[in-house]
Amino acid sequence: MEFFKSAVASAISKGPPFPYTFGDQVDVDTSIWTLYAGIKREDGSSCSIFSFDVSANKPRLPMARNAVKKLRTLRHPGVIKVLDTVETESYIYIATERVFPLRWNIKRKSMSSETLKWGLFSVAQTIKFINDEASSVHGALRVGSLYTSLSGEWKVGGFEVLSSMKDDDAIIYNYGSLVPDAGRYTPPELAKSGWDAIKRNPLPAVDAYNFGTLIFEVFNGEFLGADQAGQTKNIPQTMHASYRRLVNSNPKARATVANFLEQGRRNGGFFSTPLIKLTESVDNLGMKTEEEREEFLNDLDRLSDDFPEDYFKMKILPELLKSVEFGGGGPKVFSVVMKISKKLRDDEFDTKVTPAVVRLFASPDRAIRVCLLDNLPLIIDRLSQRLVNDKIFPQMVTGFTDVAPVVREQTVKAVLTIIGKLSERTINGELLKYLAKTSNDEQPGIRTNTTICLGKIARNMGVGNRSKVLIAAFTRSLRDPFVHARNAALMALAATSDCFSEDDIANRVLPSLCPCLVDKEKLVRDQANKTMDLFLQRIRKFASSMPDTALPPASAVDPSTASAPRMSTPQPNEAASWTGWAISSFTNKVTSAAGEMQSKPNNAPASTPRSSSMPSPLESRRPDPGSITASASPLHRQAVTSPPLTTASSNANDYFEDSNAEEDVDDAWGDMEEESFFDAPSEAPKPSTKAAPSAADPFGDDGEPDFAGWLAAQAQKKPGAKPLPKGLSKPTNGRLAPATRAVSTGGVGGSGAKKVPAVAKPVVAKKIDTAPKDTGVDDGWGDGW
Structure with a gap:
């Protein structure tokens, strides 16, 4: 292989300039050409290079030259697009668009029946053009002469014996039998009378027979000989009658490819499929009327997941994105865009879809915004954190305050999707600010969803304000008049119990839960009991680990203060009642x-x-x-x-010290004047x-x-x-x-x-x-x- 590449490079250096770089060889066993993957040096784009070695295949040199000539002069969307050609005494090179042998997919049976119909439809259109408009005969139509482009479209090649019937010395008469595997695909009349019999029969007869054998080969994997012509194994039922007419042994009674195409395109015919309709109308999607666009969208909805991925990526997807952004395609078209995007590689998605998604988030169309939010889970993993945080989220926040409730609700739900892509600063700042607004929304469903959202994003909040925010939000929701909002708050508290300290639970959470224990709704009461039990278990566990008292041990007391008066501390040997120890x-x-x-x-x-x-x-x-x-x-x-000031009395005075003792006592006890036995010294x-x-x-x-x-x-x-x-x-x-x-x-x-x-x-x-x-x-x- 390396030797061949060096030989090719040496030959190129001695001949005309060829601005393409040869890559790996693509195995083609039924052609006079050797196929290579190539790269165009000018822009680095991929291409294919067909190479013909003159010294090794000199008897077939006229066939190679004929292929070069016909490829350069015959222009049709279904024909391989030629970029450049070079011919010297030792080699012939044809640089074309990047193509792959169709035989690979046929042998692996990797295409669905709908995709095979779509491919045959494209080939039939090309052969019809060659027969009718170009007045020519292909003469070598088979799976080996067909290729697929980067977009998945079927392209017709193998123009080695393509001839115009206006030429008396057409190459097909003399070289038709030299085409590889010609014996298997030659029509019966030519096998009997030679290739000159083409002149005595209708011009499309040869290509019609070969198109019939192509149908059998496509659906069965291989055509072995004339005995299989007319067999309907694995061929769709709707195609049987037309297929048999193509392979009729009488050339004058054969249906032409044009007739086959016409029968297939009839209403309810075998070529009347959503995929074929889509490919025919996608090029002028922006020019369609409202009725035509609606029909087009219906065809999109009927597409299954086995559509030709490459074709949709290269052809359909760009047109659909244009329609959504500028042609009024709407959410229906965007749903198909998302369906196609699932099968894109990450680099392809970044190039084709991501820029359009960012632009669409800035669109004021509510239907587009809701569609974007609905489909966000399908594409969020493809979007970078910086892109979501800096470009998408600033546009997305307008949905929190939109006048349409459906937009606000979908925006709240979408927070769960993008939360992993937002920075901590954005979460604790702008996001919580908007969620605080939706938690007071006039729609009870939006308030409930906001509570659920806060419960699920609790771990993404900053540790410093997490407990404060959650307690404030959930305790307020516990007083919501909407029963499901209260129930959601209880479940959210239970789910985020590990986010609260024991002090917060005892002082703030549990008091808020108590009214729910006697709620008018049994749903709330049951959930309140479950949540209360959860927090009580935690508090009890924490309390069991606390010391019995916070006072210092008796041994740590200064002996000089041992006789100091006690500050109403109960002694073990005294009465158990509070009056006793007092x-x-x-x-x-x-x-x-x-x-x-x-x-x-x-x-x-x-x-x-x-x-x-x-x-x-x-x-x-x-x-x-x-x-x-x-x-x-x-x-x-x-x-x-x-009494003398002692350490114990000093400590007691400090403990009871209160700068507002006089006012507090007056408020709590009333006008008791001098009857203030329980007054504590203040200062x-x-x-x-x-x-x-x-x-x-x-x-x-x-x-x-x-x-x-x-x-x-x-x-x-x-x-x-x-x-x-x-x-x-x-x-x-x-x-x-x-x-x-x-x-x-x-x-x-x-x-x-x-x-x-x-x-x-x-x-x-x-x-x-x-x-x-x-x-x-x-x-x-x-x-x-």
């Missing part, structure tokens, strides 16, 4: 106050304000080093001073801007008892009242003197106060008689208290 906690607070009091440093923050229903003691300054605080009893100390007290407390309201400063101010007010009411004892005089800052502290002097009637040095010494708790002692001085205590 009262126990309160009593523990009282008893745990026993011991020495700890004064607060000067720079320490003010104590937390307490409820006015619990009088607070006076707040003393820090004593000097070496001094101590003396008290009559622990209970009295607890009554007149706040440190600020300098009071209120007026001095009066006798009617002896507790100023937000409920802290102001004993000094109250006593001073009482004393001033009486004329000639004596000044208060030095220890009870009210300092300017509202605190006692730093070096002294007012303590009880002991005794049952002790009502005075004295300075006690701040010396640390143990104090024995004594029982205090709270009855005031009559000292002879009317200081107003009795009246006021």
Whole structure:
């Protein structure tokens, strides 16, 4: 093979220029020609090259030259198209359009009966032209002289003995018997009397007989000899009568190919098929009237899937696309385009169909848009991600807001088809924006389909806003008045349950599901129970893995704070009821106050304000080093001073701290005035801007008892009242003197106060008689208290 190519190249270099490159050899065993695949150097297009070696086939050289001459001069759509020819003393080359031997398909029986009829119809038209218009005889009509083009059309070749009957010395008379396998295909009259008998019989008789043998060969695979002529095996029933007339042994009684063609084209004839009608009318599709176009579309609908793929790709498809874009072909034509496109290779689809699809998405025709959306699943895999995201989707979004509901609905459904081709930015931005609009559409079916769509594209959303979007959309759909919209929301929630965190499920999803449990529709109630069970199982599983408590273990508590008052925390050994542990906690607070009091440093923050229903003691300054605080009893100390700030109490204050505690309490509990036992401290007290407390309201400063101010007010009411004892005089800052502290002097009637040095010494708790002692001085205590 390589040697032959080098020899051909050498011969070409010595002869006229031949601007074609030889490719692989195509096996042709019944021709004087050797067929090669070729490439035209000028544009790289494919072609075929028929090569004749003069030295090897010199007796048949006149036949080769006759074929070159007839191919160059005989022009017809059914004849192989010649591109160029070269003839030298050693070779003859004919460059033609790319063709393939028909024998390949016939041997493999790869063509349907409708395609075979279509091919025979094309050949009959060509032979009729040769016989009638060209007044010639082909003389070598058989499967071996037929080829198929890139478009699948049958082309007539084998013009080695094609002769005009006007020539007295036509080549067919002398070389007809030299055609390969001539003995099998020669008509009976020529086999008996020689090829000169052509002159004595009708001109079309030879080609009519050979066309009859061609019919048998096409439907049966091979013609072995004259004994098979007239047999109807595998030939369509409607063709039997006309076929037998073609192979009549009497040449004068034979039907011509033109007659055969006419009988086949009659209404209901064997050539009256949708495929043949389509091929006859496709060239002027844009010029047809409305009625003719409708008939054409009906023929398209009747086409089966076994149509000749190559012909539709090369011939029908371009014409159909033109009709859809510019000729008003409409959705019906586009459906056939999609049917043909399924059998295109990816490169062919990108070249022929993709540009038209992109242009059609910009068309304002709603029927075309709906047809495009319906057929999108057939072509989406052929479209690149960039093309869909940058060109098709921006045109497609106009359907979300179209006034026609069918366009909006089909657009929503098409999202599932293109979602894999969209970028994350497009999905989380523009797509969700439009789906938010269709979720509020006036059509309940569109709202329902939007919910279903969101459920199916949930995994394509961004992780950051997926849960937020889905919960907002589905919980809103749960309140939709359309029963199927609510049911779709429940199913979508169940299908996307793994997209939600446990906190979202407990706080947002489950509360929204509860109303559906008592929905008026049983369909919704049943689905709500299923969805609720699904989420509850997940919550229970999550809760089982949580710790029993978030409080730190007992061993981690500071020993110095072990005796701090508990903040209403139930103890295991206490009563199980809520009243039991609440009262126990309160009593523990009282008893745990026993011991020495700890004064607060000067720079320490003010104590937390307490409820006015619990009088607070006076707040003393820090004593000097070496001094101590003396008290009559622990209970009295607890009554007149706040408990020391401990770690536990600080934590408790932080836990209950609320900047709006006062307003919240007022709203929740009403006008309870000073009955605010459950008030929690909110913040440190600020300098009071209120007026001095009066006798009617002896507790100023937000409920802290102001004993000094109250006593001073009482004393001033009486004329000639004596000044208060030095220890009870009210300092300017509202605190006692730093070096002294007012303590009880002991005794049952002790009502005075004295300075006690701040010396640390143990104090024995004594029982205090709270009855005031009559000292002879009317200081107003009795009246006021």
